[in-house]
Amino acid sequence: MDKQQLSHNIAQLLSRVRRSAEKSQFSNSDILVVAVSKTRPASHIRWAHESGLSHFGENYLQEALSKIDELKDLPLCWHFIGPIQSNKTISIAAHFDWVHSVDRDKIARRLSDQRSPHKSPLQVCLQVNVSGEHSKSGVTLAALPDLAKTVLALPGLTLRGLMAIPAAGSDEKQQRQDFAAMRAALSELQALAPGLDTLSMGMSADLEAAIAEGATLVRVGTALFGPRNR
Numbered sequence: 001m002d003k004q005q006l007s008h009n010i011a012q013l014l015s016r017v018r019r020s021a022e023k024s025q026f027s028n029s030d031i032l033v034v035a036v037s038k039t040r041p042a043s044h045i046r047w048a049h050e051s052g053l054s055h056f057g058e059n060y061l062q063e064a065l066s067k068i069d070e071l072k073d074l075p076l077c078w079h080f081i082g083p084i085q086s087n088k089t090i091s092i093a094a095h096f097d098w099v100h101s102v103d104r105d106k107i108a109r110r111l112s113d114q115r116s117p118h119k120s121p122l123q124v125c126l127q128v129n130v131s132g133e134h135s136k137s138g139v140t141l142a143a144l145p146d147l148a149k150t151v152l153a154l155p156g157l158t159l160r161g162l163m164a165i166p167a168a169g170s171d172e173k174q175q176r177q178d179f180a181a182m183r184a185a186l187s188e189l190q191a192l193a194p195g196l197d198t199l200s201m202g203m204s205a206d207l208e209a210a211i212a213e214g215a216t217l218v219r220v221g222t223a224l225f226g227p228r229n230r
């Protein structure tokens with residue numbers, strides 16, 4: 001990967017997003033692209049920023065912290081998108097702007113307690129286990145309203161919406177069903193909290209299906225930075 005290749009990939013991705021948005025009946029003219037930079041060196045993030053991206057998503061805390069520090073001269077917005085263990089919340093609360101993977105009360109309460117009152121609130125999406133797989137993290141659709149109520153009441157957190165990672169290998173019809181279920185779940189929660197505005201769904205392989213069903217934020221790694229080794 002060199003800077004020119006990355007800049008080309010970014011242009012291609014943005015036009016993919018724009019074309020899908022134009023076709024979607026749930027038209028969102030400004031879909032936020034979060035570049036998933038896990039496993040990528042800080043130098044590639046710097047290139048991506050020079051080519052116009054400023055939102056980056058990371059899954060692995062230690063790796064992320066060193067890149068956040070290395071790039072602190074840039075005005076970047078950092079999104080934590082990986083599974084969260086309790087002992088990680090203090091660093092997540094200190095160094096990230098968004099967290100997409102809140103899926104239980106305990107994690108939400110810790111992030112709330114640990115977010116400095118001098119910082120703007122942490123922007124939170126609840127991760128939903130929309131495909132109902134046993135192995136995946138995420139709150140069930142049944143338990144979602146209670147978790148949302150908890151988060152809405154916590155200081156230091158602003159609930160923005162929902163995130164999902166549908167089962168790997170599902171076909172397009174199944175993907176569309178899962179993404180549509182997410183849209184329905186968000187619109188139910190909007191009865192409690194009209195300000196909820198974010199559906200974080202869609203990755204390199206399924207962003208067309210996600211945008212067709214109303215994604216407002218896509219998390220894209222491979223299509224920008226190339227294949228990952230892990």
Ligand SMILES: *Cc1c(COP(=O)(O)O)cnc(C)c1O
Pocket residue numbers: 036038059081082165203204205219220221222223
């Ligand atoms: C790795 C990852 C992505 C990006 O996946 P690609 O297929 O590389 O686009 C998006 N979301 C989450 C939660 C991830 O872990």
